[in-house]
Amino acid sequence: MAAQATLHCLTGCAIGEVLGMVIGTAFGWGNVPTTILAIVLAFFFGYSLTLRGVLRAGVDFRTAFRVALAADTLSIAVMELIDNGVIVLWPDAMDAQLADLLFWGSLAISLALAFFVTTPVNKWMIGRGKGHAVVHGYHH
Structure with missing residues (x-):
């Protein structure tokens, strides 16, 4: 379940990261604005994927948004810290x-490392009835 939750998180983060890095790089932005855009988009897409599923369960938007925040914030934050940390430190x-x-290589490797570091975080959260354990309550 933790790996599945992390893969879900990775999907949203990867969409946002790649899109942000591509946009910032294509427009010739500096490293800081490109990284900020990538992080903002990673959170946006990460939350959006969870929102989509919870809203499909018939939950109102406010409740679904709270569920997405509770389920994904720590996971996305850890993933972004690792992903962007690797990119910053990679010569x-x-x-x-x-x-x-x-x-592309450093981005792919940084996302893979972020997956492996974030999986135990999600396992810990799920084991305590938090994170994606909350989301799964809305899928049944």
Whole structure:
């Protein structure tokens, strides 16, 4: 269940991260605004995926939004910390362009590492009835 929750989180984060990095890099933005955009979009898409599922269960938007915040905030935050930390620490990754293998390779590896670090966080939360354990209550 923790791996599935983390994969769900990774999907939203990856969509946001990749989109943010591509937009910022394509427009020639600096590292800070590009990273901020990527993080904002990662949270947006991460929450959106959870919202979609909870809203489908017939829950009102306010409740669904609270469920998404409770379920995903820590998971997305850890994933973003690891993902962006790897990119920042990887030599020359912050300066790589869209056509560079380094851009895509460092992004893929950073997301994979974020998955492995975040899975135990989700397991811990689910074991305490928090995180995606709350979301699963709305799917049944």
